[in-house]
Amino acid sequence: MSRLIRRLLSSVVLLWAVYSLTFLLTRFAPGNPFSEGRHLPPDVMANLLKTYHLDRPLWEQYLLTLGQMLSGNWGTSYKATGIPVSEIISQTLPVSL
Structure with a gap:
């Protein structure tokens, strides 16, 4: 035991x-996840950073994301906009097994 x-x-x-x-x-x-190959207006970039808590201090980002991971709330995908990460994993995990 x-x-x-x-x-x-x-x-x-x-x-x-x-x-x-x-x-x-x-x-x-x-950079950040939204600056890769895109030229977004500053107000749109600021809104995205705020939405994903990337405008907060590093320690706060760490605690927020750790809490979300532990509670099962993995947020939405940066690339597949609007699709929850848990949904993407549930669709692709059976294929990888």
């Missing part, structure tokens, strides 16, 4: 580490 608990705890720590590393790598990359 203790081996199972250790494995579960190590899995949780590993998931947290992967999440944290991915979060930091995406936030320290140049």
Whole structure:
């Protein structure tokens, strides 16, 4: 039983580490998800940054997104506008299995 608990705890720590590393790598990359190959008006860009909480401090973005991930609210896709990420995963996961 203790081996199972250790494995579960190590899995949780590993998931947290992967999440944290991915979060930091995406936030320290140049630009933002909306500046890639597009020239948006400043007011549209500001609205997108506010909608996705990218206008907030890094620590606040981290806590907000971590809370959303833990609650199962993965938000909407940056690329497939308006489509929830959980829906995209549920459609593509069976294909990858």
